[in-house]
Amino acid sequence: MPRDPSTDREARREHRRSTHHRNRPSTNHDRDRDRETDAEREERRRKRRSQSRRPTSTPRGGGGNESDAPSSSQGLSAAALAQLNKANAKDKAKSRSRPTSRQPEERAERRRSRAPPPPGPEPEPGIRDARDLALEWERSRGKGRFAPPEDQEDAEREARRAARRAARERERTRERTRERSKAAGYESVGQGYESGEPDRERRRGRTKGYEKIDGGGGGGLAPKVITVAGPSGERYERDRTKGGRRVVSGAQLEEGIENVRDRKPHRSGLRGGAFMGMHFGGSSEDSMLRAKPQETESDLWRGKPRPWYKQKKKLWWLIGVCTVLLIIIIVVAAVVVPNSGKSEDKRDNGSGGGSSGNSNLGSISPDSIPKDAPSWLNPFVWASTDDFNLTYTTETVGDLPVMGLFTSWDDSARANDNVPPLNKPWGDYSKRPARGVNVGGWLSLEPFITPSLFDYDSRYGIVDEYTLCKYLASRCSSVLEAHYASFVTESTFRDIASAGLDHVRIPFSYWAVQTYDGDPYLFRTSWRYLLRAIEYCRKYGLRVNLDPHGLPGSQNGWNHSGRLGLINWLNGTDGDLNAQRSLDFHDRLSSFFSQPRYRNIISHYGLANEPKMTELSVPAVLDWTTTVSNLIRKNGIPSETIIVFGDGFRGLNNWQGELQSLPNAALDVHQYVIFNEEQIAYNHSQKIRFACQGWTQQTLESMDRSTGFGPTLVAEWSQADTDCAKHLTNVGWGNRWTGTLGPGGARPKDVRPRCPTLDRTCSCEEANAGPERWSEGYKRFLKMFAEAQMESFEKGWGWFYWVWDTEDAAQWSYKKGMAAGVLPKKAYEREFNCDLSKIPSFSDLPETY
Secondary structure, X not given: OOOOHHHHHHHHHHXXXXXXXXXXXXXXXXXXXXXXXXXXHHHHHHHHHHHHOOOOOOOOOOOOOOOOXXXXXXXXXHHHHHHHHHHHHHHHHHHHHOOOOOHHHHHHHHHHHHOOOOOOOOOOHHHHHHHHHHHHHHHHHOOOOOOOXXXXXXXXXXXXXXXXXXXXHHHHXXXXXXXXXXXXXXXXXXXXXXXOOOHHHHHHHHHOOOEEOOOOOOOOEOOOEEEEEOOOOOEEEEEOXXXXXXXXXXXXXXXXXHOHHHOOOOOOOOOOOEEOOEEOOOOOOOHHHHOOHHHHHHHHOOOOOOOHHHOHHHHHHHHHHXXXXXXXXXXXXXXXXXXXXXXXXXXXXXXXXXXXXXXXXXXOOHHHOOOOXXXXXXXXXXXXXXOOEOOOOOOEEOOEEOOEOOOOOOOOOOOOOOOOOOOOOOOOOOOOOEEEEEOOOOOOOOOOOOHHHHOOOHHHOOOOHHHHHHHHHHHHHHHHHHHHHHHOOHHHHHHHHXXXXXXXXXXXXXXXXXXXXXXXXXXXXXXXXXXXXXXXXXXXXXXXXEEEEEOOOXXXXXXXXXXXXXXXXXXXXXXXXXXXXXXXXXXXXXXHOOOHHHOOOEEEEEOOOOOOOOOOOHHHHHHHHHHHHXXXXXXXXXXXXXXXXXXXXXXXXXXXXXXXXXXXXXXXXXXXXXXXXXXXXXXXXXXXXXXXXXXXXXXXXXXXXXXXXXXXXXXXXXOOOOOOOOOOOOOOEOOOOOOOOOEOOOOOXXXXXXXXXXXXXXXXXXXXXXXXXXXHHHHHHHHHHHHHHHHHHOOOOEEEEXXXXXXXXXXXXXXXXXXXXXOOOEOOEOOOOOOHHHOOOOOXXXXXX
């Protein structure tokens, strides 16, 4: 139906008045009323109730009592009545679920009354008249959907108080937030999140990528957003990181946004930023553009933490940490650098066991040495000249130089009172067995004896003397000669004699005599030190066992032969060639040592150390041994000198009937429990019992030509009861003891530990520990085990301990063993003589080390 214009105007006028009344600010009169007493407020409330009982208007056309509802005959249309009935029904349903307190109803009514009318066409006049009548009727009853609350003024006053309290609380919150912001290194920009706007509205804006903010100032943390105009003119902030560029916010940017429709887009990266494909900017007169870049960066991006160098607390923390680190670095450098220097000195200046110098170099003139003299004939390039004859000579014997030797010698010395002097026959070795020691790891390197010489990163592949010299190249000469000059000196042989020993086995290799194409070895330098060592032995009455430890091609493929890997001696493509080179080597060597000066001191002449006959042709080795034995006798090696050849790991009983026609020859066997899978697993008492019984029986059977070769000596043995020593099995390898035998010390799945417990408790920690950590019970075992072996091996032609000294492996060093009390002070004075009844159980010792 058509609307009544006058009614619409009246309704709009009434709506404006009510809206103005609700939104008007508090006045002084309101504040005065807040101070009214309770009695005055109660009096006004009573008057208001009495007035509200009288209807403000009556239905058209007549009276009726107060409780009567307006009817359609009094001006209500059918549509208005239906709407009114529907509203009353809803009110009744809501009243049942409302709380007894009227305060929540009153607050809800005020919110509904203050809400703006919904958009849409104005209601028809009939409906508006019905609503007015219903309002009058509800007011007359004092209840209903449209009735104002009885204490409306009190409620409004309470609302104002609550608003003031909320404002004060917000201010306090902002103040606390500002304080926290400053402490955290942020700056306050705008009201931001403290605007008091309902969270629902903020969340609605965030879902669209905006954050609605107030225009006023205030505290709080400024989000990393930019201020932009929203769809309805509101100001929003958007995450300033989403565009990939940092943009400014604040009054300048807001000004630019307000005037964006009047300005042309520009690409000033300082004043604006990319937003939805547009660039907003401002006037070039703005102070922001005149600021320095670094200042503008800090001032514009207020939501970002201040740089660490502008935060004093963090700066002081950083300075403190740097100071502590600097102190640590200085301390570490003070400790590590000197030690690393010592390690380098060990590699470059010798692994060191004594000292040797050039005290006699001043006795000759540099002019006496030809400028083109090779290094082995030029004392001015030698690392040590002590006890050498420095008179220049090119004389050779067997094509080997004699320079360094004095023309006279004295063989009257004896090692101790139990043995004859050098110039007297030794006699029968089966009745006076040799008690000797090896100076291993000296002229033929062995990694476990001098690990410092092999202390390189594994990626270099330095595992033997071949790879070491190949890596060092021109430095090999200085490094190895420094080792030769320091590891074994005159004091070494003096101490050996003092220990009650009477023989010395000196390992050396073929490059002391000759090298071949492709060999990186240091040529001939070790020859000079070998000759001087023999002279030192002469001085202290020690007899010498010459031991060629490395032959051309390698006779066993182990690292102490010079080159780890394939056996190319009597084997492989160059097997015959290297066999002949080995004969040439012995031809020259035997020719030199056939000189009269060596007749009394060279007691044993070895042919080849540990030929691996388990992989070589046994007949070929036997033929070569026969050939070289005949050669050296032909060259003048005296019949009194014992020719020594290795057992080749064949088993002593397999030598019965082999090479027995060789005159004055002896079979060399090396006895170790640790390289045998079964023997290493013996417990402490079993190892001693095996030495006394097992090795004694083997020696006696080998000495008997009907069951073995005949004359037998043990040229290598030790008291070590584990194979734990570093580099013993190879550089970087593991060991049998812990089941890690193999490259890198890995634990193969099919290999189990071989310590007596045969489980994962096997450990090398105590086994590799220094003597100072050995218990008295363990020391007792080591000494008894050593003396048991001495007793057993003296059933043959004697023994040579491996070795005299090491850098670290104490159980392999005769020198360190004596100092620790686990070897007799005199080799001929022992406490244990293999009386089996005196072998204790050693139950107090763990079997895992």
